[in-house]
Amino acid sequence: MSAKILDGKALAARLQTEMAEQVQTWIPQVGRPPGLAVLRVGEDPASAAYVRGKERACERVGMASFGQHFSAEAPPSQLLDTILRLNQDERVDGILVQLPLPPGWDPIPPLLAIEPDKDVDGLHPMNLGRLLRGEPGLQSCTPLGVMRLLQTEGIPLSGKQAVVVGRSILVGKPLSLMLLAADATVTLAHSRTPDLADVTRRADIVVMAVGKPNLLSADMVKPGAVVIDVGINRTLTPDGSSQLVGDVCYEEVKEVAAAITPVPGGVGPMTVTMLLHNTLESYRLRNRRGNGC
Ligand code: NDP
Numbered sequence: 158m159s160a161k162i163l164d165g166k167a168l169a170a171r172l173q174t175e176m177a178e179q180v181q182t183w184i185p186q187v188g189r190p191p192g193l194a195v196l197r198v199g200e201d202p203a204s205a206a207y208v209r210g211k212e213r214a215c216e217r218v219g220m221a222s223f224g225q226h227f228s229a230e231a232p233p234s235q236l237l238d239t240i241l242r243l244n245q246d247e248r249v250d251g252i253l254v255q256l257p258l259p260p261g262w263d264p265i266p267p268l269l270a271i272e273p274d275k276d277v278d279g280l281h282p283m284n285l286g287r288l289l290r291g292e293p294g295l296q297s298c299t300p301l302g303v304m305r306l307l308q309t310e311g312i313p314l315s316g317k318q319a320v321v322v323g324r325s326i327l328v329g330k331p332l333s334l335m336l337l338a339a340d341a342t343v344t345l346a347h348s349r350t351p352d353l354a355d356v357t358r359r360a361d362i363v364v365m366a367v368g369k370p371n372l373l374s375a376d377m378v379k380p381g382a383v384v385i386d387v388g389i390n391r392t393l394t395p396d397g398s399s400q401l402v403g404d405v406c407y408e409e410v411k412e413v414a415a416a417i418t419p420v421p422g423g424v425g426p427m428t429v430t431m432l433l434h435n436t437l438e439s440y441r442l443r444n445r446r447g448n449g450c
Contacts, residue, residue, distance in 0.1 A: 160384070160414040165306055169426035172305075173218050176433055180219040183440070191440035192221040193251040193277065193432070194243050196267075198236060199229035199259035208255050214429045220436060223249050229259040237270050244272040250443060251277030251436035256327070274442070277435040279331065288334050295435050300332035302427025303364060303385055304339070310416065312362070312383050315340035320357050322346045322373070322404075323366030328387055332364060353377065365404035375409040384410055384417045387424045 184190050193215050197208045208224065215222045223243065227236055236254070243249045252275045254267045268276075273283035279297035287294030307314065319341040323329040333345045346356050354377040357363050365373050366387035378384060388404030403420030411417045418424055 160411040161310075161416040162411075163306055163310055163385075163416050163418045163423060165302070165418060165424055165427045166422040168306060168309055169430040172430050173214065173433065176430075176437055177218040179437065183444075184219070187440070187444045189248055190219055190221045191251075191436050192223055192246075192249045193253070193436045194223035194225070194249050195253050195255060196225050196227070196236060196239065197255045198227045198231070198262060201257070201259070204255050204257075211253075211429055211432060214433055215436075218433055220433065221248065229262075233262060233266065236267055240267055240270040244270075244275060249275065250439040251275055251432070253278045253432070275439060277432055277439060279435070280326065285326075285331070288331055291338055295439065296335070297327060297331040298431040298435065299328050299366075299387060299424060299428045300335050301431040301434070302424055303332055303387065304335050305431065306418070306424070306427055307362070307383070307385070312416065314362070317341050317361040318344070318359055319362040319364070320344045320346060320360035321364045321366065322350075322353065322357065323364075323368075323387070325366065328366040329364075332366070336362075367404045369404055370402050371404075371406045373405045373410060375406065375413045378410055378413045380413050381415045382413075384414045385424065386418050386420050389420065389425065 180190060195208050195211050197204055212222050212224055225239060240252060243252050252271045256264055258264050268280050271281055273281045276284050276295050279295045284294045288296055314336060319336045321329050321333045324345050324347045329345060333343045336343045344356055346353055350356060357377045358379050360382055362383045363378060364385040364387060368388050368390060370390045370392055384405055386403035386405040390402050391399055392402050394400050401421050
C-alpha cells in the first residue's frame with residue numbers, strides 16, 4: 158500500500174488562515190500589527206526568492222514587514238547597526254538574517270547581535286541553550302515545522318526510534334533535541350556515519366536533512382516507517398528543465414513507508430509558517446500585559 162502523503166502545504170495554508178484571524182483580533186487591542194524584519198545581504202538569487210516568499214507570507218497574515226537589503230560590498234557594521242536599531246524598535250517583533258551570507262561575511266556577529274526574544278530563527282545561543290535545557294524559547298523554524306507536521310498528523314513519537322540524517326545547527330541538531338524532548342530515542346547520522354542504510358533501516362521515523370538527491374532509497378527504509386524529507390535540491394529532468402527534489406527517492410520510498418512528505422509541498426511551506434508563528438509568539442509575549450492577547 159502506498160504511503161500517506163503528509164501535505165505540509167495544506168497544513169501551512171490552514172495555520173496561516175488561523176494566524177490571519179488572530180492578527181485581526183489582536184491589532185485593535187495592541188494598536189499595531191506584528192512586525193517582522195528580514196535582512197538580506199548580497200545578490201544570491203535563491204536567498205532573494207526565499208526572502209520574497211517570507212515577505213509575501215507576512216503580508217498574507219496581516220503582519221508588517223521591515224525588511225532591508227544590503228550590498229555585499231557594504232561594511233558589516235551597517236548590518237550590525239541596523240540589527241541594534243531594530244532591537245529597540247517597538248514595532249518589530251522578529252528579526253532574521255537570511256543565510257548564507259556572501260563570502261567574507263561572518264554570520265556569527267549578526268546572529269549574536271539579535272535580541273534573543275526577537276530571534277525568530279531560533280539561532281541565538283540563548284535560544285539554542287533554552288532548547289537544550291527544555292525551556293520555552295524561540296525555536297528554529299524548519300525543525301519546528303517538522304514537529305508540528307508530525308504532531309498534527311498524530312504520528313506517535315514517544316518510545317519510537319527516530320533517525321535524523323544531517324547534523325547542521327539549522328536543522329539536524331535542533332530537530333534531534335526536539336524529537337528527544339518528545340521522548341523519541343534519537344540517532345543523529347552524518348557524512349561520517351559508516352553504514353547509513355543499517356542506521357536508517359532501524360528507524361520508525363527517518364528525517365533526511367542533507368541536500369543530496371536520492372540519498373534515501375527504498376531498501377534503506379523499514380516497512381511502515383515515517384519519512385520526512387527536509388532536503389531541497391535543484392536537478393535537471395531528462396528534457397533539460399529544472400525541478401526541485403528532496404533527499405529521498407520519493408517514488409520508491411512511498412511504496413514502503415507508512416507516511417512521507419513530498420518535495421515540494423512538504424516541509425518547505427511549514428518552515429515559512431513557523432517563522433510567522435514565532436513572530437506572532439514574540440508579539441504576544443511582548444504585549445501580554447494589559448491587553449489580553
Ligand atoms: P548542511 O549542508 O549545513 O548540512 C548537511 C548535513 O548533511 C551535514 O551534517 C553533513 O554531514 C550531512 N551529510 C552530507 N553528506 C552526507 C551523506 N552522504 N550521508 C549522511 N549525511 C551526509 O545543510 P542544512 O542542514 O542547512 O540543509 C540540509 C538540506 O535541507 C538542504 O538540502 C537544504 O536546502 C534543505 N533545507 C530545507 C529547508 C526547508 O524549509 N525545507 C530549510 C533548511 C534547509 P557532516 O556534518 O559530516 O558534513
